Amino acid sequence: QAADPLAKESPVSPSYDWFQTDSLVTIVIYTKQKDINLDAVIVDYQNDSFRAETIIKDYSYLIHIGLSHEIQEEFSVRIVENVGKIEIVLKKTENTSWTCLGHPLENHNLFIPKKDTGLYYRKCQLISKEDVTHDTKLFCLMLPPSTHLQVPIGQHVYLKLTITGTEIVKPYTPVSDSLLSEFKEPVLPNNKYIYFLIKIYPAGLFTPELDHLQIGDFVSISSPEGNFKISQFQELEDLFLLAAGTGFTPMIKILNYALTNIPTLRKVKLMFFNKTEDDIIWRSQLEKLAFKDKRFDIEFVLSAPTSEWNGKQGHISPALLSEFLKRSLDKSKVLICICGPMPFTEQGIRLLHDLNFSKDEIHSFTA
Ligand code: FAD
Ligand code: NAD
Known part of the structure; x- marks a missing residue:
């Protein structure tokens, strides 16, 4: 049977090994991937059970072992980046030689789509x-x-x-x-x-x-979930953030990361929708950041302002968006992140499509 050319190829399964010294046990995970970060592996040691989940693309590789001997609570995790190797160094409670690492527990050594794993x-x-x-x-x-x-x-x-x-x-x-x-x-x-x-x-x-x-x-x-990928920032020039209420929360790390780590970035603009001025989270920090970093602009929009408010008013609308979403250059690479109450996000996505932004240029945050 011919392979489906559109089917996504699953990554190669990682494998693991272990070795020991008098005082340490090192578990090595060979991910067989190059760009591995410390956030790709989640390690827990609870009630004698040792669990290390490595996330590779949309897959999860689990090491789940009932250890044969006791270890100390704290351990260290290291990445040997260029070879995609993860080392977890455990400290033995007693300096004895272990004849085996332990016994396998549920789903040990399995490499399965992340969506098929439960939350831990x-x-x-x-x-x-x-x-x-x-x-x-x-x-x-x-x-x-x-x-x-x-x-x-x-x-x-x-x-x-x-x-x-x-x-x-x-x-x-x-x-x-x-x-x-x-x-x-x-x-x-x-x-x-x-x-x-x-x-x-x-x-x-x-x-x-x-x-x-x-x-x-x-x-x-x-353990974490979500489909935002840091690769969406690659070569990015304009970043637009549309946040309503606590929909501001995913924008915080994105904002910090983009301003610090994306050399191609020219402009970051946040349009922050709230009911009243009192509802604006971290207003003075946002204003300070905009003052400090000229690439960053902020626009507050209130849906239930007092009569003193002389800024923008109303809900998300074509007029607000078309004025706000101006590329810094004709063909600059843009990413628009949107998050807030469901009706806000859904309406925003519709308006962005009407303004001819493509799917790849829009990221919406949902569960
Ligand atoms: P709920 O019981 O869900 O009620 C919320 C409000 O709706 C209350 O005012 C309640 O009176 C009202 N309500 C409930 N049911 C009804 C009904 N049937 N009809 C009319 N009104 C009703 N929130 C944050 O604050 N910070 C975050 O960082 C954050 N991140 C999130 C990330 C994701 C991916 C998602 C999906 C949501 C996130 N949220 C966040 C929202 C959060 O998950 C909860 O939905 C929120 O905290 C409300 O929880 P609750 O159980 O207290 O309120
Ligand atoms: P809120 O009720 O204070 O509203 C904030 C603003 O959202 C309003 O001023 C208005 O501009 C806009 N808005 C509200 N309802 C709207 C509607 N029906 N149509 C168009 N615009 C509307 O908001 P809140 O109580 O802070 O709620 C924030 C929401 O964001 C929650 O529903 C929460 O679940 C969601 N959220 C999602 C994520 C995520 O998916 N990753 C993260 C954080 C928050």
């Missing part, structure tokens, strides 16, 4: 909670020492809480702790803190519970 959670501690607007807060959660996880830019995770006996999960997008911090993406290795900007809805199911947590309480965080 680990318990994280609430470290701080800070007011940002009248209803939005910055939460800082700490990963356990026995987890290595970095959320790729543009991706989200699920938070899980047990509410009156039922597990509830909702998606949230990690952000940087500030738009102006010195430490830009890619994050420092071993970064244990994950920040979230979350709007509390008094009548909501999940967010009031999250808001009631005390410092030191636990929330479970899933």
Whole structure:
């Protein structure tokens, strides 16, 4: 039977090996891919079970082992980039020689489409909670020492809480702790803190519970999901961000990353839709950033302003977009990111198509 020429070729399965010294056990994953980053591998050690999930394109390669001996909580993860090798160095609790690594657990050594894997959670501690607007807060959660996880830019995770006996999960997008911090993406290795900007809805199911947590309480965080690819930035010249309300959250890391890492970039413009001035997240940081970096412009649009507001008003519309989405050069390479309430995003995508932007030039954030 002839192969379907349109079928996407699946990548070659990674493999693994291990070796030891008196005090260390090193697990090596051969990804057989060149461009591997530290965010491609998620490692957890919980209740004697060792789990390392490597994401390659849309596939997941799992090492899942009940270790034969105890190890210390902390381990290190290294990438040998040019050969696509991942090394996970575990510290033995006792200096004995291991005759085997352990016994295989569920799905060990399997390489399957990521969509066919379930979400894996680990318990994280609430470290701080800070007011940002009248209803939005910055939460800082700490990963356990026995987890290595970095959320790729543009991706989200699920938070899980047990509410009156039922597990509830909702998606949230990690952000940087500030738009102006010195430490830009890619994050420092071993970064244990994950920040979230979350709007509390008094009548909501999940967010009031999250808001009631005390410092030191636990929330479970899933492994990352999402289809934004950093390759969408390649050769990018104009980046347009259309955000409504907390739909601003995916734009934060994108903004930081693009301004720091894309040499071809000429212009970044954010159009930020909110109901009132009080709802604008990080307004003064955005204004400071626009002042500091001439490539960055910001436009606020309010749907329910007070009479004092003399900026732009209304909902997303053809008039607002056609004026805003001007390429810096005739044929410059553009990317438009859009995120907000579903009706906002859907309407925005329709308007962008009407303005002749192609599918490849538009990225919308959804679950
Ligand atoms: P819900 O119970 O869902 O209620 C939300 C509001 O709708 C409340 O005001 C409620 O009263 C009202 N409501 C509920 N049901 C009805 C109904 N049937 N009719 C009318 N009104 C109703 N949010 C963030 O704050 N930050 C983020 O970074 C973030 N990232 C996200 C990433 C993704 C990929 C997605 C899909 C969503 C993201 N969200 C984010 C939204 C988040 O997942 C939740 O939807 C949000 O926090 C609301 O949760 P809740 O359970 O508290 O409220
Ligand atoms: P909000 O109710 O405060 O509204 C903010 C702005 O969105 C409004 O000022 C208006 O301009 C626009 N808007 C609202 N409803 C609209 C409609 N029906 N048609 C056109 N425009 C409309 O927003 P919020 O409470 O902050 O909600 C943010 C939304 O973004 C949530 O639904 C959340 O799930 C979503 N979100 C999604 C992701 C993601 O998919 N990755 C990430 C973060 C937030």
